[in-house]
Amino acid sequence: MLALPVLVRGINNLSDARYCAGMGAQGLIFTLDASLPGAVDAATARELAGWVAGVDLIGEFGHVAGAEINRLVEECGLTGVLLRLDPARQAWPQGLAVPALIEVPASLLINQEHYAAAIADLTAALPVGFAFFTTAPQPYPADYAYWHQLARQAPLWLAGPPDPTQAAETAQYVHPAGLILEGGDEIKPGLRDFTELEAVFEALEEA
Template sequence: MSLKTFVKISNINNLSDARYCAGMYVNLMGFNLEQNHEDFISPEKFKEITDWLSGLEFVAEFETAHPDTILSTIQEYSGIKFIEIQEEIHLKMLVNSGYGLILKVTLNEESEIDEIIAKADSYKDFEVAIHLHSLSLELKDSVIQKIKELSNNCEVLLGFGLEPDTVEEIIKDTGIKGICLQGGHEIKPGLKDFDDLADILEALEVED
């Protein structure tokens, strides 16, 4: 079994999500390593989860941590291949770190995509993928066209506006590298409501 596109799952904090997503053959699995964040994963918890997994790569997710702290923290986590940050200013200090880089950008207005497009060649040169996130934008035609322009110039992972019945069309229309989905909390240990995440992944399954 495989999926029709590249998939990153963000914010994994429990074994139920991790094993399910690994079984669906996602490509990247992200863990929040930012101290004091509500979803922070300790080195012990990370090992407990990832020891069960194979066939995918792991992302260390940070919000505001300084690059020195990021690189120091990652040494305590075996198997990290990518770093995702939200502070663009920190990219310059991480480009030669040996890790793949993802910049998560939270969009509030459509015009902000134009600002990213203006820097797309630089992102491509430094092999930085852009994770587009938004709580307010809708994937209307004008937004789709801007995302398409961006994805023509650098790698884009789309993390908003995704629905099971339209996700394939969105991927085709935008030309993105792939999508980002969000993990969640267990109702209680071992019991998890997979509905939203599972519906999209199942819509992307390649039929045997």
């Protein structure tokens, strides 16, 4: 049992999908926007998802229309989406069928006025639900108490630090909605080095 929910981003191979699901990850994130680096097609996402059970399936998108996102939500059985959008542009996809994680710069969260405004805007624009996702400034996090206070205002996911101790401390002191870790590429089909991911997962089990 992990100390808090974990999503793993950039899933593009069966080794990652099965390993992360087996280690207790809550969900797997597939980049389904062809304009983004590391994208996979819908057929690949469906195939990889077919080998795991009991995990959320999340699609990652940039500036893609809501109708197209919803088509892929249905085609791939997604339970949520991760949107790489700049809140200042307010170009939110319309009519999303599932909740969204909104990737935002850490600078947005440092300014309380802008943070409050973003919460209000997203509450109106995304009635099915939303959460923020960001990377805390270095050192990570700069101030545990401050980030804990932010996490109380709106669901806040943080990019998981590769250092296991920092990941455990973030879980203990910040209490975010969860951590998002990065997947990786196979060395060759069926062969993958999980040393760094394993250390973080184990630290979260102990936290």
